[in-house]
Amino acid sequence: MTTADARIARLFEPVRIGDLLLPNRLVMAPMGRLGSTGGILGQPYADYYRRRAEGGTALIISEATAIDDPLSAGYPQASNFHGRAPLAAWARVVEEVHAGGGFFAPQLWHAGIARGSDAPDAARGARSPSGIIVEPDAGAVSAAGAFAKPMSESDIADVCAAFARSAANAEAIGCDAIEIHGAHGYLLDQFLWAATNRRGDAYNGAIDKRGRFSAEVIAAIKAAGVRIPVIFRFSQWKMQDYGARVFETVAELDVFLQALVDAGADALHPSTRRFWLPEFEGSDRSLAAWTKALSGLPVIAVGSIGVGSSFTGEEAETGGSSRLPANLEHLLDALERGDFDMVALGRTLLTNPAWANLLRDGRYDEIRPYDAADAATIA
Numbered sequence: 570m571t572t573a574d575a576r577i578a579r580l581f582e583p584v585r586i587g588d589l590l591l592p593n594r595l596v597m598a599p600m601g602r603l604g605s606t607g608g609i610l611g612q613p614y615a616d617y618y619r620r621r622a623e624g625g626t627a628l629i630i631s632e633a634t635a636i637d638d639p640l641s642a643g644y645p646q647a648s649n650f651h652g653r654a655p656l657a658a659w660a661r662v663v664e665e666v667h668a669g670g671g672f673f674a675p676q677l678w679h680a681g682i683a684r685g686s687d688a689p690d691a692a693r694g695a696r697s698p699s700g701i702i703v704e705p706d707a708g709a710v711s712a713a714g715a716f717a718k719p720m721s722e723s724d725i726a727d728v729c730a731a732f733a734r735s736a737a738n739a740e741a742i743g744c745d746a747i748e749i750h751g752a753h754g755y756l757l758d759q760f761l762w763a764a765t766n767r768r769g770d771a772y773n774g775a776i777d778k779r780g781r782f783s784a785e786v787i788a789a790i791k792a793a794g795v796r797i798p799v800i801f802r803f804s805q806w807k808m809q810d811y812g813a814r815v816f817e818t819v820a821e822l823d824v825f826l827q828a829l830v831d832a833g834a835d836a837l838h839p840s841t842r843r844f845w846l847p848e849f850e851g852s853d854r855s856l857a858a859w860t861k862a863l864s865g866l867p868v869i870a871v872g873s874i875g876v877g878s879s880f881t882g883e884e885a886e887t888g889g890s891s892r893l894p895a896n897l898e899h900l901l902d903a904l905e906r907g908d909f910d911m912v913a914l915g916r917t918l919l920t921n922p923a924w925a926n927l928l929r930d931g932r933y934d935e936i937r938p939y940d941a942a943d944a945a946t947i948a
């Protein structure tokens with residue numbers, strides 16, 4: 570066994586999230602595939618998820634799937650996580666992933682105001698903290714018509730209950746965990762982000778107030794008696810603004826994370842576009858490393874793992890002769906330091922369903938570079 574092989578073996582050690590014991594540390598990142606009809610995913614998607622489980626990825630996190638609220642879906646091809654037929658389709662996915670040897674967590678999602686005019690029930694408007702839409706070119710603008718209405722406190726309670734109902738659905742159909750989508754500029758993140766939260770009540774102000782809704786969602790799921798582990802995903806970056814920041818300081822991140830821990834979160838999934846980048850000035854620690862250090866919970870790192878060859882200095886350090894897939898040396902260093910517990914792969918797994926097994930078996934030459942065309946297929 571070479572040193573590289575021994576280091577890679579660490580990725581294949583078991584890890585625990587709450588009561589769930591995963592056989593290795595590899596996770597499929599949630600990826601929307603725009604493939605549902607009437608909120609229902611077809612069998613090809615069950616096969617697609619199964620292939621990633623068969624390929625050795627321990628935990629499959631689904632695409633963002635709309636919770637049991639009429640205004641939760643962001644676009645017409647979104648899948649639903651409520652209703653008889655959509656849940657039957659998800660039950661099929663769970664079966665296939667289990668048959669493939671994997672564990673399964675749906676990513677429960679409410680788009681908030683990040684919802685197209687062609688989304689289901691768009692005429693009824695959208696839920697949001699303050700009726701503010703951020704567009705990549707236009708910046709923050711006040712929405713018009715039904716979209717402009719800020720959520721009342723009773724709307725917030727309704728959405729907490731909708732998350733809890735969909736989490737209970739997940740447990741009922743045999744899912745092993747759930748992930749809450751609190752990232753990327755969707756509803757929970759619209760509360761976290763100062764650009765979209767202009768409220769004058771207990772849900773705005775310092776980070777403890779902007780994060781209150783996120784913590785309440787977790788608490789509602791736990792209060793409903795759902796026993797499968799709850800993973801919470803959050804991010805600094807937004808779909809509408811890659812440079813956005815919710816947490817300017819370590820202290821702000823700490824306050825937010827403590828609220829999630831107190832509410833009962835079982836694991837955290839800070840979403841970054843490049844897993845190795847330092848998060849706050851004055852330290853080399855990544856967002857994942859800070860999240861683990863501050864929360865003490867199991868943490869999933871993500872962002873360009875195995876994608877591209879642009880890792881600063883990697884070619885220089887390795888003389889360009891590393892046999893390992895892109896940026897793996899740095900990932901293994903971080904894992905050894907204890908920066909995080911699990912790693913999620915998105916695009917790499919679209920191109921290479923068996924990435925985990927190929928890596929485990931040292932078949933690096935068979936790993937293909939991510940091709941953007943793969944984002945349009947469900948091979």
Ligand SMILES: Cc1cc2nc3c(=O)[nH]c(=O)nc-3n(C[C@H](O)[C@H](O)[C@H](O)COP(=O)(O)O)c2cc1C
Nearest residue numbers: 598599600601632633871872873874914915916944
């Ligand atoms: C096609 C595609 C769809 C995505 N959809 C979601 C989603 O539904 N929910 C989510 O939290 N992130 C989503 N993401 C972000 C990924 O989960 C992941 O964080 C990102 O792709 C970075 O990981 P990677 O560099 O390994 O691809 C999506 C990414 C891609 C490429």
